[in-house]
Amino acid sequence: MNAVILQDLVKRFGKKKALDGISLELQENRIVGLIGRNGAGKTTLLRTLAGFLRPTVGSVLVFGQNPFDNIRVLSDIVLMDDERYTDNSDLRVLIDRAALSWSQFDKAMALKLLDYFNIPVKTKIKKLSKGMKTLFSLVIALLSRCPLTLLDEPTLGLDAAHRKEISSLLLKDYVNYPRTIIVSSHLISELEGLMEQVVLIDNGRLVFHKTIEDVQSYALYLTGRRSILEEQEGRRRVIYKESMGEMLVLGVVNDLSAEELRRLESSGIEISAMGVQDVCVNMTRQDEGGVLDVVSK
Amino acid sequence: MLSQNSRLRAMKSLLYSYYTDFTTFYCIYLGIITGLCLTKFIFSSSASGSSALTVGMVNCFILLPIAMAAITSNSELLKKFSFPVDRDLVALSHIMLILLLPLIMLLTSCIFYLLEILASELLMATSDNFFYSWLVTRGSFLAGFAVSYIVIVAVTALSWMFFAWFYRYKVIVSVVTGTFALALIYFSEFREAFLSLVGKVFVNPSPGLLSLKLGTITLVLFALGYIPIKRMEVK
Amino acid sequence: MNKWILTAMSVMLILSFFLIYLLSPSDSDYLARYASGNYETVVSFDVPLDGGRIVDVIPSLFPFHVKKVRMDIDRIEIRVNRNIRGDLLDYMRKNLKAELFPVPETYARFALDISFPRPVGNYIGETFGIVGLFDYYNDLYDAHAEFMICVPMNYELD
Known part of the structure; x- marks a missing residue:
């Protein structure tokens, strides 16, 4: 069964189109990485899935129902982002509220984890640091064990050690309580080990939706002499290009046959896989070049 | 059945949240009414004027x-939507607050009225130049309580409706x-029509x-007031 | 907040309502308290009874309420309600100072100057002010007065 079905989803804020015709189907019990640049529409998409926003055009179905103002579906969704839990209440009150809201919420575990992370439950959430706040929100979101868990930038403000621990916690909890988790983050490399699927969006449009294995083999770097690679450039879909004197680096979509790869290697071209992060960055690169071009102008 | 259960859970959670929020609000109310009642007895030569009932x-x-x-x-509603809740429940909980809070606050003023009477008895016992009159009658108390309640509910509902539209x-x-x-200020005909x-x-x-x-x-x-809340997006 | 505190508070709130209701008099009992018969004279003045005259009551009797009435008597009297808690009647008998004197250069005017020897405190436990919207309750509360100044029928009160 599909956890999420989006059909031609458009969301406008005034004249600005935050989501522009996204169609997508996400199966149940998968960890999906939602990747995109700043302002690509990730948060808008997550908030639409969480029933906060109403689609301007198109439809959103979560577990077969429209989540907007639908308590039955909303009870199965949790959204964690940096705007959650801004109450002036003690953490204990929020934990109590979580326990009241979700029957499956593991309150004992939540208290244990907060104790482990040295977050006192009698503190007001406003007094927590950014990282602590993120940890608290994550604990609530994960232990709610909602069938659709939406994590928007779940590592914001966390140090490296906490990021690692959160990844392990997420994976462990997911294995014990399988559910659909959509994680949006800029730190793609750290999530690579978790994600089973990747949804890449850019300027509100869906760029691709693939399994992590497909993304890992989606593109290749070809590095070698310009004269050889310039010939390839016309025949391949190039997503990255960098000149270094006589040398050229091309990032191309991997539709090369084994024979073609062998031939390139024999002509001195170095072939390497493009990492998931690079694929995502290159697929959403702006045409006018990088920030250095702006500075040099 | 599942839907009913979700709704019940969401309502419980939402009401719990408002309960914690309004504990602070109630304490502010208690503080104000205590302050006003105390100043009436401590700083004024006469404790006449408004009793705790009117002050409340x-x-x-x-x-x-x-x-x-x-x-x-929007910011307060965003907080409530951190947990599963729909717009009907939000509107319903607001209406419950509008109906319940004035009742609790007016009943609280009744306690303070009795405390004022008690303070008067104490003052009377300790000094020979303090006097008091109990002007409440059964009829006026019941009518006053009921009408105060309904007027406060109406005024609160008006402000709720106004702000529900305003923020959206x-x-x-x-x-x-x-x-x-x-128009009220400059057009006398409009003003008169409105006042009539x-x-x-x-x-x-x-x-x-x-x-x-x-x-x-x-x-x-x-x-x-329900219309904008039902239609709102959580931003 | 603790469940027990919450329960105790709820009980207190409801009890206070019923307590006020039960301790309060009915409207007719209330009116009876302020009937003329419940006022006793503490000071009186002999005055001429011929022609129409006017009495100016100079100070206000703050913090007390005063009713000014004309009645079939032959003196100007200051009366105090005997039902005021704290025995106002006894206190005023001992302490009230009142003086009546003709206003110079007028024939028909008298000034009634009333003062207390030292400040007095008075608490008036009013009901919800909103009942002022209704004539019936306005009339009811107009009956309340700690003092009554009575003049003969041919006198005007100003």
């Missing part, structure tokens, strides 16, 4: 619209309110008739 009622008129401005704001449609509501206020309309509600009524009129107005205000 006036405080309701001031504090509850402020509370309504707070609970209908700031420009339109500001323009309409501004135009209305200017208000007068139809308040002039020479019996407590029962006034309560009936205000009850009907309150229901209309609830319906009007």
Whole structure:
């Protein structure tokens, strides 16, 4: 069964189109990485899935129902982002509220984890640091064990050690309580080990939706002499290009046959896989070049 | 059944949240009414004037619209939507607050009235130049309580409805309110027509008739306030 | 907040309502308290009874309420209600100072100057102010007065 079905989803804020015709189907019990640049529409998409926003055009179905103002579906969704839990209440009150809201919420575990992370439950959430706040929100979101868990930038403000621990916690909890988790983050490399699927969006449009294995083999770097690679450039879909004197680096979509790869290697071209992060960055690169071009102008 | 269960859980959670929020609000109310009652006895040569019943009622008129401005704001609603809740439940919980808070606050003023009487008895016992009169009659107390309650509910519902629209449609509501206020100030015919309309509600009524009129107005205000909340997006 | 505190508070709130209701008099009992018969004279003045005259009551009797009435008597009297808690009647008998004197250069005017020897405290436990919207309750509360100034029928009160 599909956890999420989006059909031609458009969301406008005034004249600005935050989501522009996204169609997508996400199966149940998968960890999906939602990747995109700043302002690509990730948060808008997550908030639409969480029933906060109403689609301007198109439809959103979560577990077969429209989540907007639908308590039955909303009870199965949790959204964690940096705007959650801004109450002036003690953490204990929020934990109590979580326990009241979700029957499956593991309150004992939540208290244990907060104790482990040295977050006192009698503190007001406003007094927590950014990282602590993120940890608290994550604990609530994960232990709610909602069938659709939406994590928007779940590592914001966390140090490296906490990021690692959160990844392990997420994976462990997911294995014990399988559910659909959509994680949006800029730190793609750290999530690579978790994600089973990747949804890449850019300027509100869906760029691709693939399994992590497909993304890992989606593109290749070809590095070698310009004269050889310039010939390839016309025949391949190039997503990255960098000149270094006589040398050229091309990032191309991997539709090369084994024979073609062998031939390139024999002509001195170095072939390497493009990492998931690079694929995502290159697929959403702006045409006018990088920030250095702006500075040099 | 599952849906009913979800709704019940969400309602419990939401009411718990409002309960914790309004504990602070209630403490503020207690602080104000305590302060006013104390100053009446300590700093004034005479404790005449408004008793705790009227002081409590006036405080309701001031504090509850402020509370309504707070609970209908986008930031407050965003907090409530951190946990599963739908718009019907939000509107319903707001209406419950509008109905319940004035009752609790007015009943609290009754406690303070008794405390004032107790303070008067103590003062009377300790000094020979202090006197007091108990002016409440059974009829006036019941009528006063009921009418105060219904008027406070109506005023609170009006402010709830206003702010529910205001936060969602700031420009339109500001323009309409501004135009209305200017028309009241500058157009005497409009002002008179408006005042005569208000007068139809308040002039020479019996407590029962006034309560009936205000009850009907309150229901209309609830319906009007529900519209923007039902349509709102959580931003 | 603790469940027990919450329950205790709820009980207190409801009890206070019923307590006020039960301790309060009915409207007719209330009116009876302020009937003329419940006022006793503490000071009186002999005055001429011929022609129409006017009495100016110079100070206000703050913090007390005063009723000014004309009645079939032949003196100007200051009366105090005997039902005021704290025995106002006894206190005023001992402490009230009142003086009546003709206003110079007028024939018909008298000034009634009343003062207390030292400040007095008075608490008036009013009901909800909103009942002022109704004529019936306004009339009811107009009956309340700690003092009554009575003049003969041919006198005007100003």
